[in-house]
Amino acid sequence: MKLADAAAVFAAYGAWRATGSARAGAQLARALASDDETSRTVAGTLLARATDRALPLLRANLSQGIAVAMTLRVLADAGGREVVDEIEPYTHNSDPQIARAARDALAAARATGLGRP
Numbered sequence: 001m002k003l004a005d006a007a008a009v010f011a012a013y014g015a016w017r018a019t020g021s022a023r024a025g026a027q028l029a030r031a032l033a034s035d036d037e038t039s040r041t042v043a044g045t046l047l048a049r050a051t052d053r054a055l056p057l058l059r060a061n062l063s064q065g066i067a068v069a070m071t072l073r074v075l076a077d078a079g080g081r082e083v084v085d086e087i088e089p090y091t092h093n094s095d096p097q098i099a100r101a102a103r104d105a106l107a108a109a110r111a112t113g114l115g116r117p
Helices: 003-019 022-033 037-049 051-064 068-092 096-111
Strands: none
Touching (some): 022 051, 037 068, 068 096
């Protein structure tokens, strides 16, 4: 664990939650691509807990190809059933890791009580 990386994730989260800073939010979402496993996990947990508020950040990650597999998993946790249609196309991705993450995320999103039935 890189303490400085984890501290940067928490700082970005705090700034994003307190001010709504797009820059801080983007930094938090980009942490899903960190080389540091702890930073990725912390960022994912914080984004998932932010639910609807995190969806634009996660959608931006997907559109930019940033940490797609991890982002799909967090998207499912944050958006629940609301994001099923967004995740589904990734189940046919040529990258087996992304396709597997999408299938896992799809199952998780469908299992949650969040979003549309």
